[in-house]
Amino acid sequence: MKFYKYSYLAILAVSLALGSCKKSAFVELNTDPGVLYSIKPEEQFLNAAIQAHGQDFEQFYDNYRRIMFWTQQSTANAGNGSVTLKTVGNFNSRYGVFYPTLGSVLTDVQVLISKLPDAEKPKYDQINAIADIPKIYYAFYVSDINGSLPYTEAFQARYGGTLTPKYETQQELYALWDKRLKEVIALLKAPPATAQVSLGKNDLYFHGDVALWAKAASALRLRMAMRLMKRDEATATAIVKEVIADASNLMTSNAEGWVFYADVSFTAGGNWAPDEFRAPKPTVDFMFAQSDPRLRLFYKKNNYTQANMNAAIAKGLYPAGTIVSARQYVGAPVSPDVVKTVSSWFVQKKVDDNLALDTVSYLQWRMFQPANGGGTGKNFFPLISYADELFMRAELAAKGITTEDAQALYYAGIDASISFYDKAAADAKLEDYTAVTAGELTAYKASPAIMYSAPKALEQIAIQSYINFFKQPNEAWALYKRTGYPNATTALANENIMIDGTLYQIPRRAAISAPSTSDLNATNKQAALDNMKADPDFGTAIDDLYGRVWWDKK
Template structure:
């Protein structure tokens, strides 16, 4: 899959150029006639691609930052002492949205707006749908940046503001929720003329407006949960309103996921090779016979055959017995990795063709199907049905809405297992066997999984965390929102100990102060100054241990 006909238009052109402005670039970003000949559906295709094709985000933000912080992966030789403070090149999502993705989505709507009335009437749904992806990605950016430009951003090409205002998270959450409600209303209304479908240019739902309504409702609920610590009454009201709508996700076919062929992320920065499985999660999954363990992690190579070879070579005593458990996770804390557990990260060379390695690795093809010459399919989840069901279970457990929390919890767990089983099959995970009904039934009755009303919120958090295997930001947000999982939950994530001190994890992006030469200097500085009034924002804009507004203590 390639990017074709993408036009990048910056709402922050002058700021982006930062003194290296080229006349031709400025012209390309302010002359709307350049868009002539590009169909709105083609530009929406480009938007879907751009939302997921950032290899720097995979390399820096996921593999080397959020996943180690959230104990979803461990560096090959164990986490180093500076792994919490190394944030170089982090926050790639900002660079995706500004100036690129947000502008592409705006183009879709402006192209339609410039059509004759009879053509616009055929594209009412096509014009509304981009707002759902635009709200999601703005929410995703703001999630770790706080105040961002939104309402008057992305319109520079069309005579709009070159220095758009930054809006605070309290404002943005209201704007986004209102916009989603508006779009849902549009998509649920049957237009007077037959609509031109996005079709295959929609990488998520093939232009199916009814599925986009379900996605928008699920997104409203997800955003409402972010408000939980700031305005629980509002969070409850939004969730109650959402769930009163009949348009809800019903199964995995409603999941908001982008699928792509093997060439989409083949090699380079996408490669997850070398990242280890985390001990807390592996132990929990092994002890409870979670079938996703084989979808998430690779077995180590201590097979009976390889152990026999090692014993024959004298690497191990002849009396050594084989341990059938081949899923073994790495300790998280640098003090553990570099101290008493150092031998866990040490491989044993048996001969020139066999080196034994105790600790499991991530299941590479789930992240890059091209790994080891694979030819399978990629998947990029935004909100899955499992995510939706577990959110609904949490809403009930928190007494926000009525219902059966156990029923929705079980639906969420089962949906997650089936989703990942299908994904593993499609990604051609080596030696993967599809999940069976018996495995799911056994897991739902496992000691730490069987629903217990007294531990409902903990169990829901653990299963949500597991379900976010391919969504590190959501696992991070879950922890910031609930504090789980932790060392006291059934899935016992470790305290991160460095030089015998328990350390905090980062909670937001480092935000670079604007240069005085930035044309949008005053607006940017005002936004930072306003966020800094909250003592929880931290010790200046670069303090990744500070918090954005929604992440209140």
């Protein structure tokens, strides 16, 4: 997909001011149920993308400090401590993003269309349909760890709807979302009876290309079906076969992936900074052993060069003649008990005011914050990439659910993932960027642990999916909950988490709170909680992180 260059501040200004509206009027629109201000539907769609991806608190608390630790995609700066799996302060920001803001903005798009003159409404049929795709995606993302949600009756209060929307169960939500996505796909593929207004540059994903939106909706159906497999394999299989049977539903290149791009200013704030997070030893060791070219795109080398060692020797920090290891990618142990035994790894040796030798690698900062260190590159946020879809299809084929070629899809997924991250790294302007070569890619796929093996196919596909989810921690988390991969016995051997001698499992859902006495919708919320609690898998209490929502069946 092409990158359309917008300044974050400029985008925000446009979304608040297009159509000559004042900022105060826009705020009134989004807070006063009795007001519907005159902003075009396509302009409000632009604001939805900003709301969805510009969440620095979610990145800081949910991703950096919780999910990425749980999924072993990073570690704390000084190594994981005993509280790694015991505290969840400020977790579950996604719920507060969707309710009321993002869901309301996307609902606004459709309500604004409904307020148009009758002669104009048919021109917005495609935009009206497209608005449901990110709305369903984000609702699915929220439900993924929260379970039951208000959806059908939600976001309607300002338009005369109820202030107490009913909750649908996750089972009901999956059914209604899939039904709506099918309708949307059919509408977007059909020749329109009336010339359509295009989202154009107000669409920061596909620039108004409705065929690509239909593919994104199809990919979302696949992703939801993958979750549904644990609960209703027959329904999930039917969805999968229906999607894959029509080639026009499927992405054909990285250019068709559902990815949000933005310029350097979008993540320039401090909460986006990944400086204090280390590379994880299990993934680094696996990628290094297989000469995975993504290693240098994901992680920074440590600074134990021979020149720096010689400077340290001159200061008496090391014996004369000390030779550094040729390997500069060193991951941090994940398990807190292991961290205690190698605590010296995290102690920097100060050579002078400008140099401190540091053993353990960091994340590649500019892959998360291109502005880091004065950078000027581009941001990227994959929702469902081409590689994501290929690995889903490979897994389904390896399980015999489809008749596609699992091996071919597996290798195509590797190609797509490496190519995607190579371009993303170049665009993010990594300080030490070196382009991936065709020879590296060929050699990687020929390495023993990577070469496709039918008996190990599901593990191999899961490991590649996990690596590919470098920028999608929720999907890495969901992958583990779906498949149990990777784990301590797989080729990419994630660590057992030991804390003070006790083996810990990772959390599986959000800690849900009981409704307050001031909550206008307390009755419906309590009924939804009571319904979820009836499932023994839900956990010992509503705030039990180790319980499971409906799709995550034991």
